[in-house]
Amino acid sequence: MFVAIGIVVLLAMVFGGFILAGGAMGPVLAALPLEFMIIGGAALGATLIGNSLHAIKLLGAGLVKVFKGPKYTDADHIDVIALTSKLMKLLRAEGAVALEAHVTDPANSAIFSEYPRLQADPVVTAMICDPLTLMVVSSGTLNIPAVEEVIDNAIKTQLHEMDEPAHMIQSLADALPALGIVAAVLGIIKTMGAIDKPPEILGHMIGSALVGTFLGVLLAYGFAGPLGTRLKQINAHDSQIFHSIKQVIIASLHGYPQPLVLEAARSGLPPAHRPGLTELLDMMRGR
Numbered sequence: 593m594f595v596a597i598g599i600v601v602l603l604a605m606v607f608g609g610f611i612l613a614g615g616a617m618g619p620v621l622a623a624l625p626l627e628f629m630i631i632g633g634a635a636l637g638a639t640l641i642g643n644s645l646h647a648i649k650l651l652g653a654g655l656v657k658v659f660k661g662p663k664y665t666d667a668d669h670i671d672v673i674a675l676t677s678k679l680m681k682l683l684r685a686e687g688a689v690a691l692e693a694h695v696t697d698p699a700n701s702a703i704f705s706e707y708p709r710l711q712a713d714p715v716v717t718a719m720i721c722d723p724l725t726l727m728v729v730s731s732g733t734l735n736i737p738a739v740e741e742v743i744d745n746a747i748k749t750q751l752h753e754m755d756e757p758a759h760m761i762q763s764l765a766d767a768l769p770a771l772g773i774v775a776a777v778l779g780i781i782k783t784m785g786a787i788d789k790p791p792e793i794l795g796h797m798i799g800s801a802l803v804g805t806f807l808g809v810l811l812a813y814g815f816a817g818p819l820g821t822r823l824k825q826i827n828a829h830d831s832q833i834f835h836s837i838k839q840v841i842i843a844s845l846h847g848y849p850q851p852l853v854l855e856a857a858r859s860g861l862p863p864a865h866r867p868g869l870t871e872l873l874d875m876m877r878g879r
Contacts, residue, residue, distance in 0.1 A: 595659055595822065602814050623800035627807050630775040635764055635811075638771075642763075647756060654757025658822050662829045666865050669833055671707045673857045676720055676837050678703050680844035680853070688728045695721040695728060719746060719837050736845045743838045751831055758823040765816035772808015776801050835860050 611617060639648065657663065682703070683691045694701040698721055704711040711717065723743050726734060779801020783794060839857040848856070855869055 619796060619799050620803055623803040627775050627804045630778065631771045631804065631808050634771045634774065635768060638767060639764065643760060647760065650753065651757045651760050654823050657826055658819050662826050664830050664833050668709060669836060669861055669865060670867050671710055672716060672833050673836050673840055673854060675707050675710055676840040677850065677853060679724060680840060683727065691724060692728045695724040715750060716833065719834050722746060723841060736842060739845060740842050743841065747834045747838065750834060754827045754831065758820045758827065761816055761820035761823065765812045765820060768808045768812035768816060772805045775804025775808065779804055832861050
């Protein structure tokens with residue numbers, strides 16, 4: 593929503609200010625299609641050259657995420673704490689054998705089925721089930737630092753993949769001004785080939801060439817850069833769900849009482865999205 597509003601404001605202020613200053617949109621609009629073809633095509637080509645098919649697919653998904661917003665809602669963050677807490681409570685109360693069916697087959701788990709959105713998310717289920725499966729197959733003999741290291745590596749790998757599109761967009765933002773200069777230089781070369789033309793024609797051609805520089809800078813700092821920044825913010829929000837999972841598992845393995853386990857996970861969430869401890873405790877009692 594805010595992305596769309598921002599784009600409208602950006603275009604309205606830039607071109608509205610230009611018009612109010614007495615600028616004529618005719619030459620700009622006439623030059624835009626070809627300049628955009630040169631700059632956009634070069635940017636697309638550079639992206640294809642520098643990235644794998646998998647990375648390009650991630651880029652497409654990342655751009656969609658910018659407009660859709662965070663994947664995980666505040667309710668999802670609360671639910672993942674509750675879900676992981678229930679699994680750890682089962683492990684402590686009944687042992688690894690009772691937990692095995694839930695973590696090896698979450699699609700048919702009665703506990704996971706209480707949280708259908710999380711059950712349908714392969715990333716979240718893997719983040720929960722993989723370390724707990726290790727606990728099951730080792731009969732609970734793994735030491736806590738080893739489990740924590742496994743979870744940290746899983747989170748690191750997942751965050752790297754999530755952030756890859758943001759890095760690609762930022763690289764594109766860095767390149768766009770230079771690509772705009774490429775388009776402008778081509779326009780100047782064209783102009784120099786018509787140096788014998790009247791001044792009014794030369795002025796029009798030089799103005800068209802400068803549209804390339806303008807467009808490259810506008811796309812870089814008005815679109816690509818902010819889109820990359822927004823994607824990083826969304827990823828930072830979504831990644832908190834993985835840290836909540838880790839906190840619940842590690843705090844439970846340390847044998848902390850449930851209120852302290854919930855607090856360990858809750859306190860790691862951003863203040864704007866952090867549920868109250870009483871809310872979490874009431875929810876756990878109610879389920």
